[in-house]
Amino acid sequence: GKELKDVLREEILEPLGFRWMGYGVAEADLPLVGTAHATGLPPVPPLSTALTRAFGMSLDAVTHVSNDPRFLTAEIPSANVVSTADELSRFFDLLRRGGELDGTRILEPRTIRRAIIERSHHEVDLTLGAPLRHASGFMLGAKALGLYGPDTESAFGHLGFTNVLGWADPRRATSVGLVTTGKPALAPHLPDLWNLTRRIGLEAPKVEHPVLFGD
Numbered sequence: 001g002k003e004l005k006d007v008l009r010e011e012i013l014e015p016l017g018f019r020w021m022g023y024g025v026a027e028a029d030l031p032l033v034g035t036a037h038a039t040g041l042p043p044v045p046p047l048s049t050a051l052t053r054a055f056g057m058s059l060d061a062v063t064h065v066s067n068d069p070r071f072l073t074a075e076i077p078s079a080n081v082v083s084t085a086d087e088l089s090r091f092f093d094l095l096r097r098g099g100e101l102d103g104t105r106i107l108e109p110r111t112i113r114r115a116i117i118e119r120s121h122h123e124v125d126l127t128l129g130a131p132l133r134h135a136s137g138f139m140l141g142a143k144a145l146g147l148y149g150p151d152t153e154s155a156f157g158h159l160g161f162t163n164v165l166g167w168a169d170p171r172r173a174t175s176v177g178l179v180t181t182g183k184p185a186l187a188p189h190l191p192d193l194w195n196l197t198r199r200i201g202l203e204a205p206k207v208e209h210p211v212l213f214g215d
Helices: 004-016 027-032 047-055 059-066 085-096 109-115 190-203
Strands: 037-039 120-125 130-134 156-159 165-169 174-178 182-184
Touching: 004 085, 037 059, 047 059, 059 182, 085 165, 085 174, 174 190
Parallel strands: 037 182
Antiparallel strands: 120 130, 156 165, 165 174
8 A cells, every 4th residue: 555645745745746734744845844843832730731631731732842853844633734724725725626736636526525514513623722613624614703704604624733724715706724833722823813814704795606726
């Protein structure tokens, strides 16, 4: 068999012309990877307790580990995906368009339909400590308030390490990749971050006839 990162590269990334997205990076590319920094106010209980439960260590410690060359060159599908904002948004655009991007088909529309079927209805995510709708691997948007702003019930995506966020919203014909190196738990900018997702939704209103997964 093949390693997962090789399957990802051969079946998805290379056909799309992606340079960066993948599980970790080559050793030669380490100097080009942005350095993560713990930012914001030091977390205190119960938030610090929840973060330690989620990460298995403190926020400072996990930020330090995320910069370790051994971590960055390993294959850890649940933890060390490396990407640019451009490639992250293009990946979600591939999903939004039903598995085809720039004339290259990677997935069948039915594969994506099955992957975004709601599996849990706005239940409290015990890792994040917030209500969230889940599909099979994707975090889903919500009508009132969700990861991707208000009125985003058709959106699907995923939250990475704090401020890293990627999603597609078929109803708005948008795909977004947000990649940052600051890793806050409590910070004054968090309302601005939520406002950013809200503004994206406002600037990209729902289209009259959305194209859903190639249909």
